[in-house]
Amino acid sequence: MKLIFANSFLFIFYLFGLTQSLEKSLIDANFQYAVKLFNEEKYFDAVTEFKRTLFFDTENKFSFESNIYIGLSYKHGGFFDLAEKFFNDAFRCAKNSDDILLAKLELLKLFLLSRNEPKAQTLLFELTSRYVPINKQLHFESGKDFSYRFNEIIYWNGFSQLYFNHPQIANSFLRQLRNTTDSYYPFAKELLSITDSVIASQKSERTALILSYILPGAGQFYLGEYISGLISFIWNSLWLYLSIDAFTNKREFDGIMILSLLWFRFYSGNIQNTSEFAQNFNSKVLNKWLNYLQNDFKGSKP
Amino acid sequence: MRVFIILSLISFSLITAQTSEAIRWEKNELNYEIPVHSSQKEMDLNYKSTKDFVIKPLINLYWLLISNVDGDNCPFEPSCSQFFIDATDQTNFLTAVLLFSDRFQRDSNFLNRLKYKRTKNHKLLDPIQNYLFE
Amino acid sequence: MNSKIILKASFFLFIVWNAVSAQNLLRDEPQNIYEFAKHLYCEGDYLRASLESLRLKEIAPPRDSYFVAGSNFPFEDSVNFILGKSYQNLSDYENSTNYFSKFLNSNSPLKEVAAKEYIKTKFLQGDELYLDKNFLTDEGYHLLPFYYAYKLLSELKSFNCVDPIEKLKKVEDPSAQLFIAENCAKLNSLEYKSPLTAGIFSAIIPGSGKIYTHNYSDGIISFILTTLFGYLAYDNFKAEHNFRGGLFAAVGSFFYAGNIYGSAISAKIFNKDMKEKFISGLFDGLRKNNYFIDEVNFCK
Numbered sequence: 025m026k027l028i029f030a031n032s033f034l035f036i037f038y039l040f041g042l043t044q045s046l047e048k049s050l051i052d053a054n055f056q057y058a059v060k061l062f063n064e065e066k067y068f069d070a071v072t073e074f075k076r077t078l079f080f081d082t083e084n085k086f087s088f089e090s091n092i093y094i095g096l097s098y099k100h101g102g103f104f105d106l107a108e109k110f111f112n113d114a115f116r117c118a119k120n121s122d123d124i125l126l127a128k129l130e131l132l133k134l135f136l137l138s139r140n141e142p143k144a145q146t147l148l149f150e151l152t153s154r155y156v157p158i159n160k161q162l163h164f165e166s167g168k169d170f171s172y173r174f175n176e177i178i179y180w181n182g183f184s185q186l187y188f189n190h191p192q193i194a195n196s197f198l199r200q201l202r203n204t205t206d207s208y209y210p211f212a213k214e215l216l217s218i219t220d221s222v223i224a225s226q227k228s229e230r231t232a233l234i235l236s237y238i239l240p241g242a243g244q245f246y247l248g249e250y251i252s253g254l255i256s257f258i259w260n261s262l263w264l265y266l267s268i269d270a271f272t273n274k275r276e277f278d279g280i281m282i283l284s285l286l287w288f289r290f291y292s293g294n295i296q297n298t299s300e301f302a303q304n305f306n307s308k309v310l311n312k313w314l315n316y317l318q319n320d321f322k323g324s325k326p
Numbered sequence: 327m328r329v330f331i332i333l334s335l336i337s338f339s340l341i342t343a344q345t346s347e348a349i350r351w352e353k354n355e356l357n358y359e360i361p362v363h364s365s366q367k368e369m370d371l372n373y374k375s376t377k378d379f380v381i382k383p384l385i386n387l388y389w390l391l392i393s394n395v396d397g398d399n400c401p402f403e404p405s406c407s408q409f410f411i412d413a414t415d416q417t418n419f420l421t422a423v424l425l426f427s428d429r430f431q432r433d434s435n436f437l438n439r440l441k442y443k444r445t446k447n448h449k450l451l452d453p454i455q456n457y458l459f460e
Numbered sequence: 461m462n463s464k465i466i467l468k469a470s471f472f473l474f475i476v477w478n479a480v481s482a483q484n485l486l487r488d489e490p491q492n493i494y495e496f497a498k499h500l501y502c503e504g505d506y507l508r509a510s511l512e513s514l515r516l517k518e519i520a521p522p523r524d525s526y527f528v529a530g531s532n533f534p535f536e537d538s539v540n541f542i543l544g545k546s547y548q549n550l551s552d553y554e555n556s557t558n559y560f561s562k563f564l565n566s567n568s569p570l571k572e573v574a575a576k577e578y579i580k581t582k583f584l585q586g587d588e589l590y591l592d593k594n595f596l597t598d599e600g601y602h603l604l605p606f607y608y609a610y611k612l613l614s615e616l617k618s619f620n621c622v623d624p625i626e627k628l629k630k631v632e633d634p635s636a637q638l639f640i641a642e643n644c645a646k647l648n649s650l651e652y653k654s655p656l657t658a659g660i661f662s663a664i665i666p667g668s669g670k671i672y673t674h675n676y677s678d679g680i681i682s683f684i685l686t687t688l689f690g691y692l693a694y695d696n697f698k699a700e701h702n703f704r705g706g707l708f709a710a711v712g713s714f715f716y717a718g719n720i721y722g723s724a725i726s727a728k729i730f731n732k733d734m735k736e737k738f739i740s741g742l743f744d745g746l747r748k749n750n751y752f753i754d755e756v757n758f759c760k
Contacts, residue, residue: 054486073487076496
């Protein structure tokens with residue numbers, strides 16, 4: 025008798041709990057659980073749970089959010105191709121223009137991380153031409169004014185161009201900033217000052233090349249590569265001297281051979297090296313700032 | 327040498343992005359930095375055998391004084407001198423010289439470029455492993 | 461006594477309460493897990509399909525005659541089959557054969573196709589195929605012809621195909637017979653190059669060994685380099701420039717010897733490439749023919 029009583033008591037509680045959780049909606053709960061996993065950085069399991077949400081969510085209540093979250097999880101796992109697929113799915117599930125912009129920005133961040141510059145630039149161009157005023161005329165999409173996101177688009181243009189080592193272009197974008205109260209303004213301002221200091225500390229590849237064309241080794245000296253510059257200078261002057269010596273002594277064949285086979289080889293090597301040194305020098309300057317952006321910068325980032 | 331090959335294979339697989347999931351994975355550290363590639367050869371100071379004391383100083387000197395400053399003339403990866411070093415590590419000296427000679431002749435031929443796979447740096451992939459049997 | 465029961469009841473209550481409110485029915489109800497695992501498998505997410513199936517096996521212990529709604533196959537069978545196929549797609553052949561082998565002694569409706577998948581996995585794994593006693597005694601499953609086909613296929617995979625006509629009679633399936641016969645003919649018509657011949661060719665005429673192994677431009681360049689330095693050496697010796705002559709002779713013989721060795725190696729590379737091409741053609745054909753296994757219609 026007591027056992028029956030206990031069991032029925034149990035059963036009532038069981039039913040009570042069941043109806044409660046059903047009320048809350050199973051899919052809702054699963055989505056919340058997936059978000060919790062995502063926030064705990066358990067990205068692999070988060071993907072499973074978001075996929076489960078997608079599968080059972082026949083009314084597409086969470087399809088946009090789940091796809092975005094799956095994309096983000098794959099991004100954190102380094103699976104960039106899969107992430108791209110799910111961000112594109114999210115784009116297809118977008119319910120409004122804000123969703124579309126969100127999906128596109130996530131794609132942009134992904135292309136930054138995977139260093140896929142062609143795709144990133146195409147996307148940036150699309151975003152800019154759609155959301156940034158041309159000839160002082162704002163573009164409207166489905167009757168909605170996007171001017172309040174102007175600084176956001178400018179911010180991402182600046183960030184991306186800086187990221188791909190085009191600080192000049194980044195600078196010219198960030199100078200268009202509008203002094204409004206949105207959250208992107210202060211960080212875009214900070215990006216602007218970063219581009220200024222990158223431009224100031226990078227060295228011009230063109231200057232270095234011109235120096236090396238005129239005096240082999242000079243470009244390397246300008247870039248601080250003294251040993252390579254010195255060796256280049258010695259080889260170039262040696263072969264030039266020997267060929268001139270051959271020509272003056274009427275040994276034209278020897279002169280042509282030295283000039284074409286030896287001098288030219290070291291002269292073009294000198295140019296190639298100058299170009300490579302300049303690019304690597306500038307990359308290293310930028311990398312210091314990219315490190316700062318990744319670790320200490322407080323603004324929105326990939 | 328084996329370790330070097332394994333390390334280079336690992337580093338290669340790290341560079342290529344992952345495309346499908348084979349096992350449970352964890353969070354992957356992201357990196358914003360621009361990869362910096364230098365075609366300048368670093369001095370090889372890893373002397374292990376007497377043979378290394380004969381060959382490596384010569385090759386280091388060649389790299390410092392000539393190879394690093396005469397431009398990018400070798401379409402292959404690894405370069406001809408590196409190919410020779412790998413060959414001496416993997417086989418005996420005579421075989422290495424013969425393989426090096428063969429590589430040098432293939433290097434002089436610019437009609438055979440389609441035969442090789444391209445690396446990330448657009449070089450022709452031609453490691454010593456392709457020429458070792460048994 | 462009374463207090464003990466109340467204590468027990470409240471303990472159970474606690475567990476049930478937790479199970480119901482904290483846990484998610486979507487996540488832990490066997491039917492739901494099954495549907496989701498099947499969906500993942502059909503989507504191509506084999507890793508998660510296998511993990512969900514394993515979780516399902518843990519939650520719902522095996523029950524032979526338990527059918528899941530919407531499935532034509534017993535629950536346990538479907539799960540094992542999904543596991544076997546998922547591991548096969550993940551190239552985890554150990555686990556895959558493990559799950560397919562569970563069908564061999566059963567009377568499941570999936571037995572025949574699972575046994576075929578078992579043989580296929582063994583073939584992919586490179587294991588020597590062996591006949592299970594069940595295949596031999598139970599003639600109802602018609603597995604012997606399939607087995608013989610795979611035996612021939614694994615011979616082809618190790619570049620071996622002798623006297624196929626006799627063996628092919630046992631295969632029965634005409635498309636498999638045709639496929640194996642075609643590939644056998646392809647294998648036997650592969651044209652190998654002898655390293656020795658290539659070396660001898662290059663020793664007689666520099667570069668000709670490379671031409672023999674179809675490396676035409678390499679052969680021509682080697683010929684030019686070797687004869688050029690040979691001529692320079694000859695010319696200098698004739699003009700009694702012995703030092704220069706010696707130098708050119710050294711470089712010339714360096715090229716000459718390297719070319720002989722390189723020709724022999726290129727014959728070996730040629731043979732290796734032929735074999736690799738054959739293997740990739742074999743597997744392309746197998747994929748096209750779906751490995752001669754009828755697809756189980758899980759995904760619709």
